Amino acid sequence: MIDQAPELAEVALQAEEVAGPTLENSGAAAIAVGLAALAAGYAERGIGAAAVGAIAEDDDMFVPGLIMTVLPETLVILALVVVFIV
């Protein structure tokens, strides 16, 4: 272990030399998509609750309810574009 100490020190020094930004572009894009997904989830919370309420009163509302519920999912799809352009 002690024999390798100089080499380890060298590796550590080298790593310091190449250290770039803390967050790479792809990492930032991933966070962007994640945040968009979170927002979509929050939006769907309210719509989903309302849709379930409507379906409970009237079964015919199932299809419109489902469509309305997944509409905010477009947020995530648009955010996915970011992944391809970085």
Added chain:
Amino acid sequence: MSVGASNPEYVNARVRSRRASLFADEDYRKLIRMGPSEIARFMEETEYEREINALGARFSGVDLIEYALNQNLAKHFHDLLDWSNGRLYDLISRYLRKFDVWNLKTIIRGIYTDTDPDAIRTDLIQAGELEEATLDRVLEVDTIEDAIEVLNRTIYYDPLSEAYEEFEETGALVPLENALDREFYEHLLEDISRGSGDEPQEGPEAKYVEFLQAEIDFRNARNALRLARSGADLDPASYYIEGGVLFDQSELSRLVGNYDELVDHIGENKRYGDRLSGAMDRLRDADSLIQFEHALDAALLEYADTLSSIYPASVSAVLSYILAKEREVENIRAIARGREVGLSESEIEEELVIL
């Protein structure tokens, strides 16, 4: 106070769907031409199917309609409490306490007149916050004092015990009933508004407060007009309900003495003046208070509707549904009773609250 997050979206969706299945104005026009049994038949094909079928064996005619209406109302309002959570539950339940107040009044009157508990039970509307078991226990007692004792641990205990002393002195039920009413209205605004001038200024809660203030104001106005019209020598202050913006207590006591000034005072108020202008005109030249009271009801309903479109996902839509449902029940009852005693179509139409 209940726990958990508020779920206005869910409750709103269900309420709006139910609101859509209320009777339309054309239905009333059809109903006016029917006799009691035809009305029951008509109701059987709508919303009220289950209640009419369940009660059809025991009652008939107008009684059947009336009990079916009450049961349906209780079912729907109970559902509202079932669905809602958190803050929304608090807001709805404190409004539905008006049925608790109604039930307790009915029971107290029943005990006072020595009515059979079963006969009282059919007149109750189980839509409030008090549980059925509590109401059953209140029904079983023989004296009003015991009834109040059963209610200990509910919010009605303290005001009722205070009013009971007065009841013992005078032997009139009025103090007890006033105590119940006052308790209901004073709890309506608690913890939302800390007195006048300190209400929330915007957002759904501000509208909720505004609506409740309107209701309290209309209630005060109605009481004041009745007192002024009947010329009864009663102290207006004992009927005054706090929390409104239209009158304060001294104003009310002064205005009751002078009918014209009272009408002007209501008409000049800037919050309600425009909305009630049609009703006020009618009040000035007509001599029936009933017309005016119906106009007040209609104005309140319209008011609630506006509020529910300003803040779609809030308690306002639920309140407007509660009012609309009550109006429907009252209208159908008025039609059925009116047909029973043989009123003409136009006379019945005057009794209805139609927007």
